[in-house]
Amino acid sequence: MANLFVISVLSLLIGSGFCCDQPSVDSSYYTSTNLKLGKNAAFVVELTVKCKNNVQDLKLYADVNGVQYPVTKSPEGNNYQVSWTAKNKKSPAALFDVKFFDESGYNALKKAARINQDANTVKPLFSVDVKHHGMSSGFWVSSELIALAAASLIFYVVCNERSAVIS
Amino acid sequence: MKYCVLVLFLSCFCVVASEESSAKLILTKNILNSIITQGNDLAIEYNMYNIGDGVATDVELADSTLHDTDFELISGKMSVKWDRIQPGTNVTHVVVVRPLKSGAQNFTSAVVQYVASEDSEPKFGFSSEIGEVEILSLKEYNRLYAPHVVEWGMFGIWTIPSLLLPYMLYYNSKTKYTVKSKKN
Numbered sequence: 001m002a003n004l005f006v007i008s009v010l011s012l013l014i015g016s017g018f019c020c021d022q023p024s025v026d027s028s029y030y031t032s033t034n035l036k037l038g039k040n041a042a043f044v045v046e047l048t049v050k051c052k053n054n055v056q057d058l059k060l061y062a063d064v065n066g067v068q069y070p071v072t073k074s075p076e077g078n079n080y081q082v083s084w085t086a087k088n089k090k091s092p093a094a095l096f097d098v099k100f101f102d103e104s105g106y107n108a109l110k111k112a113a114r115i116n117q118d119a120n121t122v123k124p125l126f127s128v129d130v131k132h133h134g135m136s137s138g139f140w141v142s143s144e145l146i147a148l149a150a151a152s153l154i155f156y157v158v159c160n161e162r163s164a165v166i167s
Numbered sequence: 168m169k170y171c172v173l174v175l176f177l178s179c180f181c182v183v184a185s186e187e188s189s190a191k192l193i194l195t196k197n198i199l200n201s202i203i204t205q206g207n208d209l210a211i212e213y214n215m216y217n218i219g220d221g222v223a224t225d226v227e228l229a230d231s232t233l234h235d236t237d238f239e240l241i242s243g244k245m246s247v248k249w250d251r252i253q254p255g256t257n258v259t260h261v262v263v264v265r266p267l268k269s270g271a272q273n274f275t276s277a278v279v280q281y282v283a284s285e286d287s288e289p290k291f292g293f294s295s296e297i298g299e300v301e302i303l304s305l306k307e308y309n310r311l312y313a314p315h316v317v318e319w320g321m322f323g324i325w326t327i328p329s330l331l332l333p334y335m336l337y338y339n340s341k342t343k344y345t346v347k348s349k350k351n
Contacts, residue, residue, distance in 0.1 A: 030243075037200045037201065038199060070250075072260060073250075075247075085259065138314050142314065
């Protein structure tokens with residue numbers, strides 16, 4: 001009986017244009033990878049969402065590793081963006097599973113956090129994978145170190161030969 | 168009777184006064200990079216804090232100070248909107264651009280427009296200014312931070328004659344000496 005009620009309310013909402021039915025998502029992302037420019041990393045996910053029932057102006061929330069961020073919308077079109085930063089630490093390579101929730105999903109997520117329920121029980125509207133390659137400052141060994149190692153090796157070989165000659 | 172009416176009127180006034188809550192947004196704009204160079208990514212972060220006691224609705228952030236002639240947009244949108252920002256919370260927005268020119272660049276404020284309380288006119292606010300920042304040219308950046316592999320390679324090649332020549336002399340004399348000792 002309760003299930004029937006929920007299904008009827010949901011279908012009413014989808015029909016009235018509040019819920020997004022079968023969203024198709026086109027996404028792109030950016031992550032900071034150049035450590036020489038600074039330790040602060042920026043992560044930006046941009047997406048275009050098209051709903052089968054043509055719902056515009058979705059109110060979305062993104063969940064990244066248990067932290068929720070409101071998703072911004074551009075004034076024209078169905079373009080959305082969520083961004084976050086990691087400051088003062090070198091961000092290691094990671095695969096972020098960014099889950100997107102609508103208003104009802106977000107409220108369910110907050111309720112689950114309040115009653116100490118597992119957040120994975122709340123199903124997201126859709127999710128986007130963000131692959132962060134890690135921050136690096138070029139090759140892991142600097143060219144100066146290689147030059148120093150080569151010079152030291154030549155010096156060692158020459159010294160050995162010299163001591164062999166002298167003795 | 169008159170006293171009751173007066174008390175009733177004052178209590179209504181108090182109730183009305185306490186229900187007026189208004190949002191106040193503070194916008195800060197700062198650069199995430201430690202080094203800003205021409206041809207390399209520059210991440211700019213916008214932080215919006217609602218220090219008022221009401222919900223800010225129809226919040227629109229627009230930054231028109233990063234012109235197409237000076238900056239290439241890599242990721243993020245310059246103009247975005249949030250539906251609501253709860254009191255005592257903050258939101259973040261990041262834009263990644265690539266400077267096309269080197270030299271001194273003045274980073275000025277972004278603008279935010281929001282509705283502070285129900286049925287009120289939209290308010291405007293300006294972000295903090297970053298001010299004048301020196302953008303390193305690509306040549307200068309490479310001089311300081313590039314791996315210089317080619318330069319080290321050339322150096323290695325130029326030291327070969329000064330190393331090889333004495334070594335050849337030594338090797339020749341060594342082989343002659345070794346041949347002599349075998350004879351002995």
